[in-house]
Amino acid sequence: MKSRNSVRISNFSTSYVYKTFLWMKTEAKLQVRMRKMAKDKDNYGAGSLTVLEGLDAVRKRPGMYIGTTDSQGLMHCLWEIIDNSVDEALAGVCNHIVVTLHSDGSVEVADNGRGIPVDIEPKTKLTGVEVVLTKLHAGAKFGNSSYGASGGLHGVGSSVVNALSSRLDVEVDRDGKTHHMSFHQGHPGVYTDADPEHPSPDAPFKRTRKNRPTELEIIGKVSPKTTGTRIRYWADPEIFNDTAEFSYEQLIDRVRQTSFLVPGLKITVIDENIPETGDESVDEMLEVDDIANAAGDEPQEIAESDESEHDAAGHEEAAEQIEEADVAAQPQGSKYTHSRIEEFCHTGGVKDFVDYLSKGEAVSAIWRITGEDTYVEETQAVGDGGELHAQKVTRNCAVDIAMRWTNGYDTTMRSFVNVVETPGGGTHVDGYLLGLTKQIRKAIEDNARKLKVNLKDSNMKVERDDILAGLVAVVTVRIAEPQFQGQTKDVLGTAQVKPIVSKMTDRQFGEMITGSKRGYKEQSGRVLEKIVGEMHARIQARKTKEVTRRKNALESASMPPKLSDCQPGNDDVAELFIVEGDSALGTAKAARNSGFQALLPIRGKILNVQKASLSQMLSNKECAAIIQVVGAGSGASFDIEQARYNKVIMMTDADVDGAHIRILLLTLFYRYMRPLIEYGHVYAAVPPLHRIALTGAHKGEYIYTYSDDELAGKLADLDKKHISYNEDIQRYKGLGEMDADQLADTTMDPRTRMLRRIRMEDAEQASQIFSLLMGDDVPPRKAFIVENADDFDRSKIDT
Known part of the structure; x- marks a missing residue:
């Protein structure tokens, strides 16, 4: 009989042998695999290489050609097609380009240029249309005869767009005929559309056999003098990511700038997502320009506008049709804030720009x-045999x-x-x-x-x-x-x-x-x-930056002597009151909290910096003092992080002169310290106009009102409640008439005061308003005041 120890030893030995066997088997397999990998490595040769022919390289690495596959790349494809039409205009053979945003997501660019060549290219034995749209680095811009100056120079623009499109259709008017050709992901072929009037990239497609010349299809006849090219393409969703979308604003900006740069070129943008208004078709628009060219007329100057005259004439009728139609076709608050057709044409060139x-x-x-x-x-020139030479x-x-x-x-x-x-x-x-x-x-x-x-x-x-x-x-x-x-x-x-x-x-x-x-x-x-x-x-800004923020008495001494500064250490809540006059300054000193409230008096009305030059502004003592006290520089070098106060409060009298001083101060802030307004650090104090002293049971109590209408309403309310008051109502002509307690309670104490924050929601509109109301040109300002007099709202001002 075996002992327990001997049984355990026997079991351990069996387990050990079995595990050793598994390890040896695995090791053998690993050795075989390593020998196979070494053999494959030794066999690395031409058969291991992958060759991407034609436009397949573009689809494999689209970023090399259009930068990105998001909205930026999507718009870049459109620029490539538009630029080809613009090159025709630069060559003097095109005066009208039409860009159409179709409702199915496709884009069409049409021009009345010479049209892509339709004859056979000798070297490739393909038509000029197929060469341009399928061969990289092919085109008429490598020589010196067809284009003296052009935007598309690498010869890949049209072919890249073709490669990155699920479908591309091209029509060319030349030699009295209209030629047509279609492509799918860069490959030529024929689509069988269920409705030829509404082509689709999802229609059945039969690809042309490899190495077999593709002939252009002749689909119609045109006047022998009518020439041009129309390219319509659908961006391939397999290439562009889900966030890619056309930007109408970018398109309009690009079209507008092109119309400036090519004087006399008319560019029309049509958005088919906007309901019809009885506009002409693209062919009709281009045909009119062809007739004008044939007659030797100069292109008609069309001022930039949101709508063409033709659109404006039919706008009311279209609006009625929309109301009668299904509301879902054009819901209220539509995302399309532009008109269906916009046209651009300028004759002044870069001067107009x-x-x-x-x-x-x-x-x-x-x-x-x-x-x-x-x-x-x-440069590298192309010889007769196609070879390159310096x-x-x-x-x-x-x-x-x-x-x-x-x-x-x-x-x-x-x-x-x-x-x-x-x-x-x-x-x-x-x-x-x-x-x-x-x-x-x-x-x-x-x-x-x-x-x-x-x-x-x-x-x-x-x-x-x-x-x-x-x-x-x-x-x-x-x-x-x-x-x-x-x-x-x-x-x-x-x-x-x-x-x-x-x-x-x-x-x-x-x-x-x-x-x-x-x-x-x-x-x-x-x-x-x-x-x-x-x-x-x-130079002044640099000097200001060299001075550290308020840290010691030495720096305080560098401030204007008339500044009554607050105590250091409260920068996050510090307030600067710009006070009108010395009389108000005396009262304000007694009313302020010196821990965080600073006072800077100004004498009367400061300089109107909208009319003055920069040197005049800097030489003005009041303007220079304000810039120095704020401590963040001025103009382009203004650094809001260096501002010494969290709030800048304009505390002026509640009268016409006080309002004038405030607008002069605001002009200074907007022109030279704009971030103060942009980030909401500028305020206007709202001092009261009247003080009503109550009598009788309410003796010692006071009510402040801020306008004549509010005063009348408050007095009527007191009479209705039978609360007596002193008939001699105090009317404040200025801040200096208040005592310290009154000024603190009504204007300076954060617990009881009322401030009006100055905001700037539209910088460009604000700039135009400042230029209009504070500039040198008087007639436009007068016209503005007259036109807006009826809309004047007294509640929007504090007088």
Whole structure:
């Protein structure tokens, strides 16, 4: 009989042997797998490579061609198609482009240009339409004959859009015929639509066999003089993510800027999501322009508007039809805030563009720099046999720049190459700024005494930011085959453009800023004065930043002597009261809480900074004191984090003069300390107008009213309740008539006072209102007052 120990040993040995066997089996399998992997690695060859042919590479890596697959990439595809039509306009063979947003989500771009070639391309044996829409780096913009300047230069725009579309249809009018062709994800073929009037990417599609030439289908006849191209495409949902959507606002902005950059080109945008208003069809609109071209007429100038005249004529009838129809077709509060058709056409070019971009009061008229020059560039030319070889060619560079200064400090600069915007600038912008800076510095040195600039002071040197403050400029160049940095064309890289633009700016702008050119002397003086003022403001802001916030008595001593500051350490609740007059200051000192309430008196009405220059504002003692006391700088260098007070309260008399002082103070805050208003740190105190002293049982009690209407209503209420009061009602003519207790209770004590916060919900509208009401131009202000007199609401003011 075995012992228990021997049984345990036997079981342990069996288990150990079995586990060892499993481990050896697993190890053997692993060795086999490793030998197989090593063998596969040794067999790495051409058969391991994957070749993506044609447009498959675009679908595999769309980001390389359109940047992203969200809304930005979706809009980029549209720009590629529009730019091809615009290139026809730049070539002088197109004067009308129509962009249609169809209700099924597709987009159509039509033009009355020459039309894509429909004949056979010798090398590929394919029609020109198929070459353009299916072959990368193919087009008429690699040579020098068809396009002198164009936006689409890489030859991938149309083909990329085709590759990233679930369906693309193209129609070409040439040689008296209308040619048609369809594509699915970049591959040519034929769709069988159930309703040809409403094509769909979901219709049955038969793909053309590989390596077999696809012939264009002729679907109609047109006049021999009628030419053009129509491309309609449906973005592929397999490529673009769920958040991708067309932006109507971006489309309109792009169309508007193109109409500025190509004078005389009419661009029509149709949104079929908006109900019909009896508008002409796209073909009818383009046909009218074809007739005008054939007759040799100039394109008609159409002012930018929300609706065409034709739309306006039928608008009332359309509105009635909508009301009678199903309400669901166009519900109240529809998301479409634009009209069905918008048209854009401008003849003034970049000058009109600068005028459109300008906000605020103009310091100068719109100045123009134009001219042409040539440069030599080494490029790869295509030989007769299709081979590439290096060749030096002479290029033409056309420069067109418009600019003006306004009284603001924001810079608005837009740059373009062949109507393609370059948000990142490039060599054309660098050349412009180089010539601009050189000439302005020279002009300031020549007029240093007049402008009160100490040339011996090394700190008094104009920097580029001083020059750019308030500048509105549009910089455009037109060159053949520009070198962009990337397919998205954000930055111009053609080096030869910089010296041309710099030289042209140096010469022409130099004549303007020196005043030697007729009519520019007075304007150049104002521009130089503004730039010098910006320089002083920058220097002053730097000095302000060097002074730390209120920490010790030394810093307090640097403040204006008339400032009655509060105690340090309460920055989060500190309040600055700007008080009207010394008499009110005396009462306010006794009424305030010195722990967190500071007082700064001003004498009467401060300078209207809307009319004054920057240097005049800085030299004004009241304005300079306010900026210094707030302690956050001014203009573009204003830093709200450095503000010494949480609230800035305007405490003026409740009369017309007090209201005038408040609006002058608000103008100062808006123009030079705007974040104070934007973040809600500016308030207006609301002092009472009357004090009613109660008698009888309520003797010693007082009631304050803030308007004549409120007084009348309160007295009637007291009479109704048979509460007696002193008939001699006190009318405050100013804050100085109150004693300290009254001022504290009604205006300064946070527990009982009433403040009115100044808000700014629309910055652009606020800028226009300030320019209108506080600027130099009197007739528009008078017209505004007359037109709005009937809508005047006394309850909105505190007098």
